[in-house]
Amino acid sequence: xxxxxxxxxxxxxxxxxxxxxxxxxxxxxxxxxxxxxxxxxxxxxxxxxxxxxxxxxxxxxxxxxxxxxxxxxxxxxxxxxxxxxxxxxxxxxxxxxxxxxxxxxxxx
Amino acid sequence: xxxxxxxxxxxxxxxxxxxxxxxxxxxxxxxxxxxxxxxxxxxxxxxxxxxxxxxxxxxxxxxxxxxxxxxxxxxxxxxxxxxxxxxxxxxxxxxxxxxxxxxxxxxxxxxxxxxxxxx
Numbered sequence: 001x002x003x004x005x006x007x008x009x010x011x012x013x014x015x016x017x018x019x020x021x022x023x024x025x026x027x028x029x030x031x032x033x034x035x036x037x038x039x040x041x042x043x044x045x046x047x048x049x050x051x052x053x054x055x056x057x058x059x060x061x062x063x064x065x066x067x068x069x070x071x072x073x074x075x076x077x078x079x080x081x082x083x084x085x086x087x088x089x090x091x092x093x094x095x096x097x098x099x100x101x102x103x104x105x106x107x108x
Numbered sequence: 109x110x111x112x113x114x115x116x117x118x119x120x121x122x123x124x125x126x127x128x129x130x131x132x133x134x135x136x137x138x139x140x141x142x143x144x145x146x147x148x149x150x151x152x153x154x155x156x157x158x159x160x161x162x163x164x165x166x167x168x169x170x171x172x173x174x175x176x177x178x179x180x181x182x183x184x185x186x187x188x189x190x191x192x193x194x195x196x197x198x199x200x201x202x203x204x205x206x207x208x209x210x211x212x213x214x215x216x217x218x219x220x221x222x223x224x225x226x227x
Contacts, residue, residue: 033216042114042218043201044218088151096142096154096216098151098152099151100151
């Protein structure tokens with residue numbers, strides 16, 4: 001069964017702290033996506049990771065992909081309140097197989 | 109960047125009404141579009157894959173007679189919720205692939221979603 005597992009599902013943290021969201025997937029796909037969703041809104045693409053060892057950074061967010069471990073991580077550095085949202089990872093096998101999402105709350 | 113326009117953004121209507129949602133790719137062609145449903149605090153659930161010029165492929169458990177999909181052109185797919193009932197209330201999101209890119213490197217671009225409320 002194709003499966004994507006994200007953890008944690010809920011994360012509350014203080015501004016200025018670092019944390020990592022983990023995404024494990026079950027297939028041999030080498031394409032992994034990270035999306036952000038604000039309440040009541042659609043999805044915003046953050047990163048597309050296309051190969052083993054890929055690392056991408058945008059501002060305080062950095063995503064990486066280890067295809068051998070079937071693991072992707074989204075690392076948040078020195079979190080700020082504006083990063084509060086739900087983050088989804090999805091792996092691609094023609095269709096997107098979605099993780100359950102991580103609701104991130106960053107307190108001032 | 110690539111834009112997908114979805115409308116309406118919000119629909120409130122009475123039970124028994126049929127509701128049509130449009131999904132347009134504005135600056136690219138999309139041979140494939142996807143329709144998702146999202147319940148509160150849950151992930152996206154793929155309902156169907158819409159293929160231009162052919163029948164949609166529905167996921168298991170999704171009633172094709174209830175959720176009619178038409179993908180008549182390379183830039184437009186529609187989802188019609190027929191005879192909607194309160195349990196059909198949800199957030200519906202479409203996405204589209206850019207056909208100009210190869211199949212191994214096609215990103216999905218998402219519409220803004222449609223919040224459907226059936227009274």
